[in-house]
Amino acid sequence: MRITFEQKNNISLQMKSLIKILVVAVVFVAVSCNKSTAPNYQFMPNMYESVGYETYGEAAFKDGLEAQLPAEGSVARGHIPFDIENSTEGYALAKETVMSPLDSTQVDLNRGKELYDIYCGICHGGKGDGQGNLVKREKILGIPSYDDAGRAITAGSIYHTIYYGKNAMGSYANQLQEEERWQVVSYVLQLKADLEN
């Protein structure tokens, strides 16, 4: 009798320790499941998630994108279309005929420099000598200096190049607005003059 009672006691003791172990295991699993690759729970998601389309989100258009191109031929308010086409002839035409619409009071070289340092300086260098950080690190090579005689850049050719890109350089029309492009053009001409002196 006594032995069976002891055995019973033993079993209940073992059960208790088993429960303890289980609790510890559950806590461990709960902690380790807290993944950072999934977003957290939300309280009342209706208030968090927009009913309207979110920028860059998905939408019920044909290609499923919220970001759509403007209708062909439409001109946004305040934007003036650039008529010269993206070709070698267009480049030559722009080089000779296009002038900056900014007069001397509108040119803001500080802003031009600010924008130049963000978008152009990384390759063309802070001085416009073609020695930007990416060139120094040999990621992109062959960036010409602005005072290159064979290219002889003008305001029109700079604008055309920013607008459409040239050779390996891509277009910056979507990163810079029209007025900003002309500010950069003014600053590049300033750099060119500095290099030539």
Next chain:
Amino acid sequence: MRKVIHRKLSRNFLRLSLIVLLAFTSSLSAQEGDAAKGKSLFNANCAACHQLDKKMTGPALRHVETRLADAEGLDRDWLHSWIRNSSGMIKSGDSYANKVYNEYGGAAMTAFPQLSDEDINNILAYTAEEKKAAPVPAAGVGPAAAAGASDGISNELILGALAILFMLLAIGLYLVNKTLRRFADAQNIELDTETGGTPLWKAFLQNQFLMIVVTIFFLLTSAYFAFGYMMQVGVDQGYQPVQPIHFSHKIHAGDNGIDCKYCHSSARVSKTSGIPSLNVCMNCHKSVYEYNGETTAEHSKEFYDGEIQKLYKAAGWSDADQKYTGESSPVKWVRIHNLPDFAYFNHSQHVTVAGVECQTCHGPVQEMEVVYQHAPLTMGWCVNCHRDTDVDVKDNAYYEKIHAELSKKYGVETLTAAEMGGLECGKCHY
């Protein structure tokens, strides 16, 4: 007198021999060219459009001279005049010049009148060099990778050993317990399992004061944990999703030092800090088609090159033809920082007007291989910053009028965002 004549003669002879020697050496170098000088000239003048082994805006140039001589029967003089004035040659009706011009879509090669004969010969000497064998990859990567792997193994080993140790300890204790009981059994010693009097838990239940204290303590702790849990609902601090293309901000913004606003250009001018469209990636990755920087065991060169190929596929860029195929597919980036719909936040207001650094809210992104959410983006976090930050009103036309009015009203020279109305409910919730 005689002596003087003699001296003049010898001097003339020396001069003549020097000239002959110079002429000889210069003609020698004109034929051969200095490949080292050619390399720096090539990188400065040609590499924008040409690579040695890969078609870019212009054709690949390795062995261009022998290739032209064999295939077209054109000599070095043709190359000289092409490099100096390619458009002139096209106009003059040279057949091969027109063929190349049309093959590359009418992209005219820039004229290089400033390059001397010697410069061009140096460049041609560089293009005539044989391709160097690819460096043995094991040399640089091997030890680092092995070290990384051994590090991981040693950690796992230690943990495994510890687990085994604890298991052995548990088994040992159990066995000792068992044998002791058997001894006690054998020697007929009664084990003292049942203590006399009330058991501990009964005594505990009977002590009312202790019960109340324990209940209060239990309620307080659970309230603490429940509060902590509920406060983090909807807070995604540390959220680090896997993106469809592994874009390393560490390489782009950190190592290469590209400005945040180069890619996220609309942060300057709009509410949203834009995800760059793929043409912004292609601005550089038309030229950068492989990764040559530091690698780790997890992210090898092959891994990064594969990610660039993913970009080409999404943008519809054929690297072999250097052309867009027109078959593009949008990349489904996973949004990390997302404010709830009922809170208004405008990037341009903070970036352009206030001049706040991106890192103030987004953390050290330039050090992140994979971006995570650095700040909690809760209302308390916004409000704290608005209370603490002195607005930089100097040389900022946006603030001239309000600064003059408010500094008079509050009698202070510096203003925080809160004092300018940065705590008004309607500024962010409407």
